[in-house]
Amino acid sequence: MVTGPGPLRESGAVNEASTVDAASTVEEKPTPVLECRSVRKVFRGTTVLDGLNLTVAEHDVVVLIGASGSGKSTLLRCINLLETVDDGDILLDGEEITDPRVNPDKVRQRIGIVFQAFNLFPHLSVLDNITLAPRRVHGKSRAEAEEQAYAWLDRVGLRSHAKEYPDRLSGGQQQRVAIVRALVNNPRLLLLDEVTSALDPQLVGEVLATIRDLRDAGTTMIIATHEMSFARRVADRVCFLDGGSIVEEGPPEQVLGDPQLPRTRAFLQQVTSLRDGSPGGAAAVGSGERP
């Protein structure tokens, strides 16, 4: 679906330049896009994140798995500063964004997030949903923002729906618009929070196809998901969260195929038995892709 170099590539080029700069000063290792150090988050006495560590390099696709309440969504919301962490640091391109002196609006301009429930703005058309931030935050002209929006809509096959309002679209279409809305600002990092959980099974495939497409274009992503087969196909690294920290992480074949910890094994068994498929569960994604 990717035709020619999209905006992602451009941002990638800029990033490479900046990491080269960083590399020259800080030895060989390039600065990771995101680094979470001992992040802790407590909600009314319940510890949701308990000293979590996570590093995401440029172009990495990290998939977070774990039971409901294991802290996946909270972690994503903390990274995007929609929640404030109680302890620990989060660094974006080496800059400590959890520092209270940092302007969260400036940080969020560099991070995109897509929510489980789409959260499109119901009073704005698809086009206006997408161009709102480019125009109001990034100071683009209407013409420029719309041209860019149309290019993205073409890419996800929704150009003909540009003037429609979100309630006229299917769940899968809405979620693809939400992804475009986040990506049109060329974020350094894209966070996807259970983006297929609210969709009818037959609509899951089109959204997953869009995400795979982004991965191939080099987008740095953190994905919280329950779709194990999708995790296997798209992830560079799978992290299993339990009790507010990452207890097992590694390449998907290892974590999903040959988990080391009993906790991970127990979780995967539960998930796959729910989906009544083979442990790989490739059928789920495969069938989803067909119209």
Added chain:
Amino acid sequence: MAYRRRQTIRSVITAAISTLCVGLLLGFTIVNAPGWDRVQARFFDAEVAWRYLPAILKGLWLNVRLLVFCAIGALALGLAIALVRTLRPSVFFPLRVLATSYTYVFRGAPLIIVLYLFVFGVPGLRLQGTPSVLVLGGIALVITYSAYLAEVFRAGIESVHPSQRAAARSLGLTYRQTMRYVVLPQAVRRVAPPILNDLVALQKDVGLISLAGPVDAIRAAQIGTAETFDYTPYVVAGVLFVLLAIPLVAVTDAVTVRAARRQSAEGAW
């Protein structure tokens, strides 16, 4: 099909007959009341009505102008207070307390007392540049109605789901931009019917300015009544107020119906 049509025709005829009966009964009772002749002469005198219509209409023009200014003022002030009341950061605690007390005090205080305080109390201070009684009365109306409107706006703002704010902020929009482009457009659409309803009430209450002395429609009617010992001018003013209200009431109803339809459409989805 034919049966259903017959049923419809029958129900229309039943409704017409029933309305006619009630109307006749009411009219008959009033016209045959022992004091009808005197009431007719004192309240429905066509000659008096015609004589005072121009003065009352002239007064009504004052009401209309006052209504426009008060409506704009009350909407703006009400929205501002609602925005202050919904500010979250703790720095704004004193402001929030002020705004909250404002809505408590001026929703509780009878309009007529606020009006008296402004139109008679403020000039009594003998300050330089005290505005005219008309302006002071307008301020009293704006203050009272903005307290009501503020609560309606606040309800609207709080009815917008937090996930909408989260989505807007996640795109890098500031608090102000989130309010301006995401929250308020949805909030105002949702509370448009009750807002318009309050404006209909305001339209009536601008007539209270007559207590302060300016010659509006009601004051003009009062003068007419004093001259003729006949209440017909009041009836004329009342009818004019109703006629003035009809367009706004109709708009309110239309907006309410549209909002209800949209809500059920959202629900269906």
